[in-house]
Amino acid sequence: MTRVFVPSDSAALAVGAEGVARTLRATAETRKLALEIVRTGSRGMHWLEPLIEVETAQGRVGYGPVKASDVPALVDAGLFEGKAHALCVGVVDRHPWLARQTQLTFARCGVVDPLSFADYQRHGGMAGIAKARAVGAVATIGEVIASGLRGRGGAGFPAGVKWKGAADAKGQPKYIVCNADEGDSGTFADRMIMEGDPFALIEGMAIAGFAVGASKGFVYARSEYPHANATFAKALDVARANGLIGGAFDIELRIGAGAYVCGEETALLESLEGKRGQVRAKPPLPVHEGLFGKPTVVNNVLTLATVPWIMERGASAYAALGFGKSRGTMPVQLAGNVKHAGLFEMPFGMTLGELVDDIGGGTASGRPVRAVQCGGPLGAYFPRALFDTPYDYEAFAARDGLIGHGGIVVFDDTVDMAEQARFAMEFCAIESCGKCTPCRIGSTRGVEVIDRIVSGEGREANVALLEDLCRTLKLGSLCALGGFTPYPVLSALRHFPEDFGLSVKRPAAE
Numbered sequence: 001m002t003r004v005f006v007p008s009d010s011a012a013l014a015v016g017a018e019g020v021a022r023t024l025r026a027t028a029e030t031r032k033l034a035l036e037i038v039r040t041g042s043r044g045m046h047w048l049e050p051l052i053e054v055e056t057a058q059g060r061v062g063y064g065p066v067k068a069s070d071v072p073a074l075v076d077a078g079l080f081e082g083k084a085h086a087l088c089v090g091v092v093d094r095h096p097w098l099a100r101q102t103q104l105t106f107a108r109c110g111v112v113d114p115l116s117f118a119d120y121q122r123h124g125g126m127a128g129i130a131k132a133r134a135v136g137a138v139a140t141i142g143e144v145i146a147s148g149l150r151g152r153g154g155a156g157f158p159a160g161v162k163w164k165g166a167a168d169a170k171g172q173p174k175y176i177v178c179n180a181d182e183g184d185s186g187t188f189a190d191r192m193i194m195e196g197d198p199f200a201l202i203e204g205m206a207i208a209g210f211a212v213g214a215s216k217g218f219v220y221a222r223s224e225y226p227h228a229n230a231t232f233a234k235a236l237d238v239a240r241a242n243g244l245i246g247g248a249f250d251i252e253l254r255i256g257a258g259a260y261v262c263g264e265e266t267a268l269l270e271s272l273e274g275k276r277g278q279v280r281a282k283p284p285l286p287v288h289e290g291l292f293g294k295p296t297v298v299n300n301v302l303t304l305a306t307v308p309w310i311m312e313r314g315a316s317a318y319a320a321l322g323f324g325k326s327r328g329t330m331p332v333q334l335a336g337n338v339k340h341a342g343l344f345e346m347p348f349g350m351t352l353g354e355l356v357d358d359i360g361g362g363t364a365s366g367r368p369v370r371a372v373q374c375g376g377p378l379g380a381y382f383p384r385a386l387f388d389t390p391y392d393y394e395a396f397a398a399r400d401g402l403i404g405h406g407g408i409v410v411f412d413d414t415v416d417m418a419e420q421a422r423f424a425m426e427f428c429a430i431e432s433c434g435k436c437t438p439c440r441i442g443s444t445r446g447v448e449v450i451d452r453i454v455s456g457e458g459r460e461a462n463v464a465l466l467e468d469l470c471r472t473l474k475l476g477s478l479c480a481l482g483g484f485t486p487y488p489v490l491s492a493l494r495h496f497p498e499d500f501g502l503s504v505k506r507p508a509a510e
Contacts, residue, residue, distance in 0.1 A: 001034045002080040003055040007110065009042035009195050010227045011188065017050040019068035024052075027075055035080070041196015043110035044343030045097050053092055056082035062092040100359070101345050102321065104329050105306045106189075109196035115234055117242045120199040126244070128308030132207045140211040141167060144307065146315035148327030153179055153263075153300030154375065154404040154480070156326075156393045159307075162297055165287035167212040169295035176208045176217040177272065177291060177298045181256050181263045183222065184376025186335035186407035189343055190301035194221070194228040197305070198235035202244055202251060204304035207311060209249035212297055217251040220268050223258050260431040264479045265298040267433060278433040279479040300405070302331060323349030326392035326403075334360045336372075336409035353387030356410060367412035371496070373420075375404025377427050378484035380491035381417065402487060417496035422450045424488040428473075428481060439482025442473045446489065453500050463502070466493070 006012075006021045021037055028035035045051060051064035061082035063074060070087065077085045089095055112119040120126070132140040145160030166174055178201065182190040193201055205217045221229050233253055240246040259277045261267045266280035269291050290296025306328070310318045318328045326348035332355060334341050339361035356362070356372055363369055371381045380401040382389065389395050396403050411420075425446035432439045449466045453459055470486035477483040493500060 001036050003036045003038055004080070005038045005040050005053040005055070005060065005110075007042045007050060007052075008039040008114075008227070008231075009049075009110075010191060010225070011042055011046050012049040012051070013227065015049050015065065016067060020050050020052060020066050020071060023068040023071040027071055031075070033075075033080065038113050040112065041109045041114055042192055042343075043092060043098065044106065044192065044345075045095070045340075046342040047340050048089060051089070051092075054079060054082045058082065059091040059093055062089040062095070063087040064089060097340065097342070097344070097359075102329050102347055103345050104309045104318070105193070105200070105302055105331055106197070106343065106345050107309075108200065109192055112197065114196050114198055114231055115238055117199065117238050117244075120197075124312065125199055125203065125308070128311035129203050129207050129210070129244070131311045132210055137167070137211045137213065140207065140311065143311060143315045144211070147310045147318040148315075148322070148325070149303065149306060149310060149318065150326070150393070151300055152302035152306070152330070152405065154184075154402070156403065159299060159303050162287055162299070163208060163212050165285070166214075166295045166297045169288050171289075171294050172213075173216060173294055174212055174214040175291045175294060175296040176205050176212070176214045176304075177265075177269065177296055178205055178217065178219040178301060178304055179263065179265060179268055179298055180219050180221040180225075180228075180301050181268060182225070182301070182405070183260045183263045184379075184405050184407050186373075186409040187333050187376065187405045188335075189331045189333055189406060191225050191228045192343060193301050193305050194225070194232045198232050199239060199244070200305040200308055201232075201301055202235060202239045204307040205251055206245055206249055207307050208297055208299065208304060212295075214297070215249055217245075217249065218272055218291070219251060219253045220262070220272060221253060221255055223255050229253065229255060259433075260427075261433045261479070261481055264481065267479070268298065269296065276433075278435045279481075281478060302406075321347040323347065323390055323392045324394050326394065330391065330403070330406050332391070333405075333407045334410070335407065337363045337365055337412050338410040339364045348392040349390050351387060352382060352389045352391055352408075353384075355391060355408060356387065360408075360410065363410060363412045365412050365414075367414065369410060370413040370415055371411045371417065371420075373409045373411070373488065374407070375402030375487075376407055377424065378402075378480070378487055379404050379407075380487040381420065381495060382491070383495040385495075400487065400491060402484065417492040417499040418450065418454050419499075421489045421492040421500075422447055422454075424485055424492075425450060428485040432481060436476070436478040436482065438473050438476035439478070439485075442469055442477075442482065443485060445469060446473075446485070450489075450500075456501055459501060463493070463500070
């Protein structure tokens with residue numbers, strides 16, 4: 001029996017993976033070949049999708065990108081024996097893209113059947129929660145604090161400190177809420193975990209629940225992720241059947257309606273309570289008064305899915321990786337006009353230029369890279385002059401940038417940066433929950449001011465007005481939606497003044 005692994009990840013499905021699986025099955029039946037097709041997540045090499053893998057004595061040999069029409073010829077050429085072919089990429093684990101990574105969070109993604117609990121255990125699953133239960137709740141929180149794990153949703157707040165705050169808070173019941181409302185442009189890591197290794201997230205939430213004394217967990221996911229939601233819902237049933245959750249701690253999947261602002265933790269909590277997704281003023285913080293007014297930990301998918309590895313291998317092993325105050329690894333998502341799009345997990349510290357030029361291979365169009373946007377639609381634009389910036393929270397902050405959720409969107413030299421700045425203000429205006437005036441009104445005025453600058457109407461006066469408006473948004477908004485909108489606007493204005501009709505570079509924002 002030959003085992004062939006075909007991804008059911010959304011990225012692979014979008015380019016024909018389902019047709020490839022059907023054709024493989026039909027070809028095997030017609031030719032009376034002994035074949036087992038295993039559906040997996042993605043390895044993260046999206047330019048090779050659909051990437052199919054054949055189990056051989058040398059390891060899993062990959063072929064990609066494969067179309068359904070390629071299957072008969074591949075079988076004729078010895079696909080099931082892992083023989084060479086124009087589409088063959090060799091033993092997948094030795095591919096340079098994977099060989100250069102330090103995979104912790106994504107070590108199983110694309111390797112295991114995401115709905116096989118036995119497969120999960122064979123690849124190290126359940127060791128983390130066993131360790132947590134053995135050392136106790138207080139020591140578990142101590143391990144997470146010592147690891148230096150910071151929130152991977154964008155804020156970068158120390159996860160263990162948040163857990164301790166909820167554990168120490170008075171009030172019952174307590175909740176663990178997973179923010180799976182992945183809305184940043186160019187990001188897909190949360191979806192990949194939910195589709196490719198959902199038990200890692202479930203185990204991470206179970207560890208968090210044990211550590212802080214929570215009895216219930218919620219995963220708040222996007223309605224735009226139907227495949228991820230369907231896979232995760234099945235994974236919850238499998239996890240209950242195998243005793244990972246249920247009883248003392250259970251998890252419920254909730255689907256949001258697609259509002260970007262619900263990626264902000266307090267707006268997410270409002271939505272979970274059945275209310276309109278609007279930002280809450282802080283304090284109180286969610287660890288003290290969160291969901292239904294009770295102590296609540298809100299963590300991102302990647303944060304929680306990393307916890308089992310930390311508990312299994314120890315805080316010191318995780319803290320040994322990284323750069324400065326940014327410890328561990330970051331799953332970087334390369335997207336936009338880039339040759340090698342996909343997910344690359346590496347320790348903090350690699351430069352932005354290495355990620356874009358070396359790992360990403362430059363632009364897909366073959367034209368020069370002009371700018372990259374890091375940290376989603378509200379992240380700053382970095383020109384090539386800043387490509388020496390180490391990829392870590394503090395280094396990016398020092399250059400008025402954001403790591404965010406790990407997304408990097410690449411643009412070539414045909415991009416109009418004034419248009420990108422306008423888009424940021426327009427995006428904020430559309431997605432604003434409307435609760436605070438700077439965000440609600442300021443973003444609309446921002447679009448108008450940028451239009452006047454581009455048209456040449458009182459340029460200097462309007463540039464000064466735009467900079468003042470950005471200061472108001474940054475300092476006066478209730479949440480990061482309005483507070484971060486100045487990052488793309490001011491970075492575009494500062495680094496690409498010629499696109500605004502200006503001849504002099506603007507100074508850095510104060």
